[in-house]
Amino acid sequence: MSIMTLAEAALERIEGDEGRLQAYAWLDRDSVLAEARRLEDGARRGPLSGHVVAVKDIFDTVDMPTACGSPIHAGRRPVRDAAAVAAIRAAGGLVVGKSVTTEFAHLTPGPTRNPHDTAHTPGGSSSGSAASVAAGGASLATGTQTAGSIIRPAAFCGVVGYKPSFGMISRSGLSLFSESLDTIGGFARSVAEAALFVGVMAGRSDLAPKVSQRAPRLAVWVTPDAAMAEAPVLAELERVAAVAAAAGATVTALPDPGGWQALIEAQQIVMGWEGVRALAFEWEVHRGLLSDALRAYLDDAARLQPEEYEAALEVRRSLGGGLLAAIAPYDGVLTLSAKGEAPLVEAGTGDPHFCRVWTLLGGPALHLPTQRGPRGLPIGVQIVGAPGRDRSLLDAAAWLEAALARSGAA
Amino acid sequence: MSIMTLAEAALERIEGDEGRLQAYAWLDRDSVLAEARRLEDGARRGPLSGHVVAVKDIFDTVDMPTACGSPIHAGRRPVRDAAAVAAIRAAGGLVVGKSVTTEFAHLTPGPTRNPHDTAHTPGGSSSGSAASVAAGGASLATGTQTAGSIIRPAAFCGVVGYKPSFGMISRSGLSLFSESLDTIGGFARSVAEAALFVGVMAGRSDLAPKVSQRAPRLAVWVTPDAAMAEAPVLAELERVAAVAAAAGATVTALPDPGGWQALIEAQQIVMGWEGVRALAFEWEVHRGLLSDALRAYLDDAARLQPEEYEAALEVRRSLGGGLLAAIAPYDGVLTLSAKGEAPLVEAGTGDPHFCRVWTLLGGPALHLPTQRGPRGLPIGVQIVGAPGRDRSLLDAAAWLEAALARSGAA
Numbered sequence: 001m002s003i004m005t006l007a008e009a010a011l012e013r014i015e016g017d018e019g020r021l022q023a024y025a026w027l028d029r030d031s032v033l034a035e036a037r038r039l040e041d042g043a044r045r046g047p048l049s050g051h052v053v054a055v056k057d058i059f060d061t062v063d064m065p066t067a068c069g070s071p072i073h074a075g076r077r078p079v080r081d082a083a084a085v086a087a088i089r090a091a092g093g094l095v096v097g098k099s100v101t102t103e104f105a106h107l108t109p110g111p112t113r114n115p116h117d118t119a120h121t122p123g124g125s126s127s128g129s130a131a132s133v134a135a136g137g138a139s140l141a142t143g144t145q146t147a148g149s150i151i152r153p154a155a156f157c158g159v160v161g162y163k164p165s166f167g168m169i170s171r172s173g174l175s176l177f178s179e180s181l182d183t184i185g186g187f188a189r190s191v192a193e194a195a196l197f198v199g200v201m202a203g204r205s206d207l208a209p210k211v212s213q214r215a216p217r218l219a220v221w222v223t224p225d226a227a228m229a230e231a232p233v234l235a236e237l238e239r240v241a242a243v244a245a246a247a248g249a250t251v252t253a254l255p256d257p258g259g260w261q262a263l264i265e266a267q268q269i270v271m272g273w274e275g276v277r278a279l280a281f282e283w284e285v286h287r288g289l290l291s292d293a294l295r296a297y298l299d300d301a302a303r304l305q306p307e308e309y310e311a312a313l314e315v316r317r318s319l320g321g322g323l324l325a326a327i328a329p330y331d332g333v334l335t336l337s338a339k340g341e342a343p344l345v346e347a348g349t350g351d352p353h354f355c356r357v358w359t360l361l362g363g364p365a366l367h368l369p370t371q372r373g374p375r376g377l378p379i380g381v382q383i384v385g386a387p388g389r390d391r392s393l394l395d396a397a398a399w400l401e402a403a404l405a406r407s408g409a410a
Numbered sequence: 411m412s413i414m415t416l417a418e419a420a421l422e423r424i425e426g427d428e429g430r431l432q433a434y435a436w437l438d439r440d441s442v443l444a445e446a447r448r449l450e451d452g453a454r455r456g457p458l459s460g461h462v463v464a465v466k467d468i469f470d471t472v473d474m475p476t477a478c479g480s481p482i483h484a485g486r487r488p489v490r491d492a493a494a495v496a497a498i499r500a501a502g503g504l505v506v507g508k509s510v511t512t513e514f515a516h517l518t519p520g521p522t523r524n525p526h527d528t529a530h531t532p533g534g535s536s537s538g539s540a541a542s543v544a545a546g547g548a549s550l551a552t553g554t555q556t557a558g559s560i561i562r563p564a565a566f567c568g569v570v571g572y573k574p575s576f577g578m579i580s581r582s583g584l585s586l587f588s589e590s591l592d593t594i595g596g597f598a599r600s601v602a603e604a605a606l607f608v609g610v611m612a613g614r615s616d617l618a619p620k621v622s623q624r625a626p627r628l629a630v631w632v633t634p635d636a637a638m639a640e641a642p643v644l645a646e647l648e649r650v651a652a653v654a655a656a657a658g659a660t661v662t663a664l665p666d667p668g669g670w671q672a673l674i675e676a677q678q679i680v681m682g683w684e685g686v687r688a689l690a691f692e693w694e695v696h697r698g699l700l701s702d703a704l705r706a707y708l709d710d711a712a713r714l715q716p717e718e719y720e721a722a723l724e725v726r727r728s729l730g731g732g733l734l735a736a737i738a739p740y741d742g743v744l745t746l747s748a749k750g751e752a753p754l755v756e757a758g759t760g761d762p763h764f765c766r767v768w769t770l771l772g773g774p775a776l777h778l779p780t781q782r783g784p785r786g787l788p789i790g791v792q793i794v795g796a797p798g799r800d801r802s803l804l805d806a807a808a809w810l811e812a813a814l815a816r817s818g819a820a
Contacts, residue, residue, distance in 0.1 A: 076489050086690035167589055172688035176582040203687050204716045277613045278582035280496035306614045388720070
């Protein structure tokens with residue numbers, strides 16, 4: 001299919017869904033077709049040729065406004081592409097529009113709805129990205145995660161979401177919330193495409209998962225607070241572990257390494273301390289243009305004391321180090337992605353609870369969609385690993401994806 | 411002195427020197443006076459009231475263009491202040507202008523000259539910041555360091571330069587070069603003022619050095635390649651260590667913990683790998699507007715392989731961890747800042763060689779100016795510490811500054 005044909009088909013799908021989904025903060029048919037024409041005319045063929053890419057609206061784009069889900073930045077026109085966007089374009093990807101983000105990628109929702117049931121949230125903060133890939137609009141979409149902003153919307157929308165190891169993709173040209181947590185990643189329809197996409201943004205060709213015959217060494221961890229989750233997602237975690245074991249993986253129940261609750265609290269302190277500093281301009285100069293929820297959050301965060309932040313960093317080092325040592329022997333650890341199916345939009349974008357620790361520790365995390373829950377919305381599992389171990393995590397996830405497909409229930 | 415009077419006096423000094431020094435990329439008398447009037451009219455009194463601050467031209471400013479030393483960004487008008495700039499203004503600091511940076515804070519020089527002898531470089535990349543503080547224009551100035559871009563210009567210009575621990579100051583609104591190296595810091599006329607300034611940008615009030623009676627535990631390290639340095643800076647390192655010991659500090663010669671050369675090479679690989687990714691847009695889309703030197707550097711860096719980058723990260727973890735363990739018992743380690751006095755401008759901005767490892771390891775580093783060298787240009791010493799140990803490093807540096815002043819030779 002020519003790139004023009006592809007672009008026209010994608011635009012038709014996206015525009016047809018947009019009234020219902022509101023996944024895009026900016027979408028301009030003419031400029032997309034002009035860009036498709038330029039791609040077709042030749043300069044750029046690459047690993048993303050044929051892919052239609054939605055870009056979360058906190059990544060700077062030279063040809064589209066970048067509003068960060070906030071009236072403070074409404075209509076802002078960057079003079080450059082974020083580094084990740086430049087890499088996508090250099091690889092032949094067609095950027096189709098800017099997908100809706102919650103306000104500064106925090107909790108205050110945008111207008112986007114869940115494509116599986118528009119009464120429900122797509123999750124956040126990468127709301128529009130997950131929704132558009134789920135609806136078949138974009139084939140790939142960028143996301144960022146500070147607490148659970150990739151894994152949660154992937155879970156709620158039923159797509160693959162992959163947050164690579166911290167630091168793998170340059171945040172140049174990204175609106176920052178938390179220096180030591182914000183991580184760029186992506187949404188796709190399969191593990192292989194997610195790996196390809198993140199590999200392009202990271203500028204590394206070695207991430208493509210090998211569809212290996214070797215069954216992975218997996219652990220399964222039902223975290224101490226798993227009772228916060230709904231029964232169907234807990235049951236699904238057990239089912240996926242059983243499918244993996246039946247297909248030949250070694251699946252070990254992880255003994256509790258301790259520290260889980262302290263690590264969750266540490267993530268919250270680190271995020272607040274760093275967030276109120278990153279948004280200093282908005283908080284000092286444009287308080288009135290912040291949502292009530294974000295302003296209250298930042299006001300609270302501003303009261304954190306240096307010794308609380310330092311203690312949180314120490315928890316990350318010590319208890320986090322212990323947890324990482326406990327998971328080091330495994331290619332991946334199966335655990336919960338979210339508390340359940342997507343909540344109703346009135347309840348917000350959902351709770352990043354089960355993602356916080358994995359973001360804090362900086363290792364790779366991937367959501368694998370596997371099933372529908374009792375309300376007909378997607379559920380799945382999260383698979384996580386130690387920092388820098390992306391290749392073995394991706395191999396394990398691709399193996400598991402194939403095993404689930406063979407088992408007939410994914 | 412009223413803020414208006416202060417602003418007028420500072421502008422007079424700066425404008426009087428500007429023809430000779432070319433320290434500013436942007437300077438506008440009227441807007442500075444208008445800002446001074448706003449400060450005087452009342453809203454903002456804070457710890458930086460009375461300070462005139464130069465901002466390196468890679469920090470976004472809402473009221474001044476931000477060109478990053480590159481024609482690609484010439485005239486760029488951000489819609490917000492970088493977080494560090496917002497913090498400076500909220501603390502009552504008067505931003506007087508944008509100081510000259512080398513191209514994207516790499517090596518290609520801007521026009522700035524050394525105030526002590528305009529035939530010589532002020533160092534880079536924070537060239538204008540160091541030069542303006544040294545010339546008495548700004549009392550404080552922001553800088554960033556990826557290899558040696560704070561310590562080196564501080565050394566060449568004879569001012570205090572303080573690079574705090576990695577991650578202490580939010581880089582929101584900063585043009586990035588290297589995700590895991592770029593660190594914001596500042597220039598000042600004393601250790602106490604540098605600590606105050608960095609404390610404001612970091613949003614933490616606990617950094618002010620205690621002028622304690624307790625003499626610090628110091629080490630002195632003449633690194634294995636110290637023969638690259640000129641004799642006078644080596645002699646000065648020995649002299650400062652002797653003054654410290656005579657004033658009551660314990661001064662231990664650090665046994666070589668090993669790994670120095672491998673760590674220098676690792677810093678170079680990390681910087682190149684991350685730099686070519688952060689500048690993806692400029693490198694892909696505006697190659698022709700990059701300097702020949704930066705383009706050649708990025709072209710080289712683009713050939714680095716993932717396994718080279720991963721090996722460099724492993725060297726940082728393993729050998730770097732060993733070095734950090736070796737320096738952990740000390741409040742600070744005295745070592746070289748630069749190879750010698752500032753070179754002639756024709757030779758570029760100097761070599762960050764002796765700073766690379768300390769930036770790679772992420773601990774605090776401070777340049778203390780102490781003397782003139784044989785060519786009449788400033789020399790001094792660097793004092794470094796382990797990550798997160800900023801308070802004890804600042805206490806030690808303030809103690810040493812006072813001891814040198816008492817000894818009559820600083």
